[in-house]
Amino acid sequence: MTSLPVLGAAMPLDALETHRDWIIDAQRDLELQDFITADVLNGDWMPLVERARGLLDGYSGRLGIHGPFWGLSLANPDADVRALVTRRMEQGLAVCEALGATQMVIHSPYTTWMYNNLDNAKNGRRDVVDLVHATLDPVIARAESIGVTMVLENIEDKDPDARCELARSFDSAAVKVSIDTGHAHYAHGTTMAPPVDYYVHRAGDLLEHIHLQDADGYADRHWAIGKGTVNWPAVFSALAQLTSKPRLIMELRDKSGIRPSADYLRGLGLAE
Incomplete structure (x- = not known):
């Protein structure tokens, strides 16, 4: 029996139709991407929930969603806008409750300018x-x-610690930290931030979620694993030191790259 971490993936329901057996056979972590936009959240999203339930019959893995984020800063100084952001967070939690999801990804407010x-x-x-x-x-x-649990994902974050300090300030098990490897690699390559594995070390056991994507250090590529320049052995070595067992979610632009990415990491002896 392998002791390697088991990979999961992020995808919309249309892609879950294709990858369902791969997810369910190993009860892999899954993050649904259908509940991001205002159009969906302001409309009748229950048919999407029912569709998800049908596709996930027999699934007992850890289920999450990517929460709303387009145009939504958690640190907006305008009280009226902030009220809208709060409402979107409430809508995301309502979706989680209906789905039985236990994690929602939200975006860090920290920018390079900050x-x-x-x-x-x-x-x-x-x-x-x-x-x-x-x-x-x-x-x-x-x-x-x-x-x-709402997990704060790094976006422009150059400082690996600020987001972690923010999460700790809530003193709640419902607020933890996420790392996106491609975002961290962008920050490293373009803004002279630390390398990706340092983000993992700095988060420590606050880390309960990670978006795995490859990139070139210049842009937010969401390439298949192995197509960019992220140092994967260093990242997984850092992850191996944690006890928080973060969800390892491959978040790729081209969902056809999910299985090849898993094969690539398996070939390196890093994950299953």
Whole structure:
């Protein structure tokens, strides 16, 4: 029996039609991508939930969703806009409850501009934390009550620690950390951030989710694993030191690359 970590994947329901057996046979972690947009969340999304339930008959793995993020900053200083972001988070949690999903990916508020300017204001760092609390505090109790963990994914984050400190500030099991390998690799290659494995080390056991994608250090490629320049042995060596057992979710632009990516990592002896 192998002791290698088992890979999961992110996909919409249309792709799940194709990859269903691969997911269910090994009860792999799954992240559904159908509940991101305002059009879906403001409409009748229950038919999508029913379709997911049908496709996932026999599934007992860890199920999550990617939460809404387009145009939604968790640290928006405009109270009216912030109320909309809170509403979107509530809608995402409602989807999780209907699906039985236990994790929702949300986006870090930290930008490259912030990295260079937060200490250029008297209370810059505290202000960001306070704004995110104003956005998320109203939904934390619901997340806790339905057993959903919201994981903060790095986007432009140059500083691996700021997002972790933000997650800790909630003092709640419902707020943890995610890493996107391609985003971290972009930040490393373009903004002189640390390499991807450092993000893993810095997150430690706060890390409960990871988006695995390959990239070139210049853009957010979401290439199949092995097509870019991410140092995968270093990443998986860092992951092996954790006890939090983060969900290893391949998030690829071309879903046909899911199985070849798994084969690539298996060939390196890093994952199944």
